[in-house]
Amino acid sequence: MNLLRTMVTNATLLFVLGACTPKTIAPASYTINVRGQIPGDIVEQVDSVLAERVPLIMHQLSASRMPVVEVNLWQDRGEFLEEFGEPAPSVRGFINRDAWQVHVLYLGVPPGLSTLHEYIHLITVAANEADQFTPIWLWESIAIFESKRPPPPGLDRLRCISPDHVPTLQSLNTHPTNIYRVGNLLFEFLLDEWSYDIAAKLIKNGGDIYAVLGISETTFEQLWLDYIISNYDVSMLQSEPENRC
Numbered sequence: 001m002n003l004l005r006t007m008v009t010n011a012t013l014l015f016v017l018g019a020c021t022p023k024t025i026a027p028a029s030y031t032i033n034v035r036g037q038i039p040g041d042i043v044e045q046v047d048s049v050l051a052e053r054v055p056l057i058m059h060q061l062s063a064s065r066m067p068v069v070e071v072n073l074w075q076d077r078g079e080f081l082e083e084f085g086e087p088a089p090s091v092r093g094f095i096n097r098d099a100w101q102v103h104v105l106y107l108g109v110p111p112g113l114s115t116l117h118e119y120i121h122l123i124t125v126a127a128n129e130a131d132q133f134t135p136i137w138l139w140e141s142i143a144i145f146e147s148k149r150p151p152p153p154g155l156d157r158l159r160c161i162s163p164d165h166v167p168t169l170q171s172l173n174t175h176p177t178n179i180y181r182v183g184n185l186l187f188e189f190l191l192d193e194w195s196y197d198i199a200a201k202l203i204k205n206g207g208d209i210y211a212v213l214g215i216s217e218t219t220f221e222q223l224w225l226d227y228i229i230s231n232y233d234v235s236m237l238q239s240e241p242e243n244r245c
């Protein structure tokens with residue numbers, strides 16, 4: 001058994017010291033378990049990213065209450081995958097939503113933002129009071145936008161977007177990887193055109209565009225395309241979009 005160390009967060013202290021933060025935002029509440037030989041400064045990097053970012057994201061998504069989250073940082077890939085439960089070599093992080101756990105594999109680069117990505121999935125669960133199913137396009141786009149993990153590619157590298165086409169939300173729910181490429185751009189559009197309050201309402205309504213925004217998914221997708229055309233140089237985009245981003 002590897003070294004198991006539990007570190008009680010100092011998020012409360014950091015929160016008190018942070019200037020200009022509204023009092024209504026509660027500090028994040030989590031523990032960090034180090035599973036293996038992971039340098040102390042790496043653990044501190046994770047702690048400081050979570051302490052700084054989690055409280056505001058919880059507030060923005062109206063997740064006012066959450067159980068204490070158990071963050072597990074793994075050094076050994078085999079043990080990490082054993083915890084995951086299946087051989088999936090490309091998996092770098094996952095959550096156990098019933099146990100309020102985050103699991104992240106440390107691969108030599110500071111994993112703070114990757115940990116934040118997984119943590120945001122649990123914030124989404126907490127914000128979803130009615131326990132609605134959250135569609136993948138919404139579930140992942142929030143986490144990718146806030147954490148910038150995986151790093152969002154430039155628009156010119158998104159092969160599934162053309163000057164007259166964006167992927168449908170439905171296709172993003174079923175394609176295995178496209179949402180990881182376009183999720184940042186999708187959530188950026190949602191926030192620019194609407195707000196975090198609307199994002200929180202979408203979570204509470206299972207991503208139902210019509211129920212929350214009063215427009216069809218097709219109109220929403222057209223507005224996303226209009227947003228891209230208005231805000232980015234689309235002349236670099238290929239005219240024939242590909243299925244895979």
Ligand SMILES: [Zn+2]
Binds near residue numbers: 121139
């Ligand atoms: Zn994710």
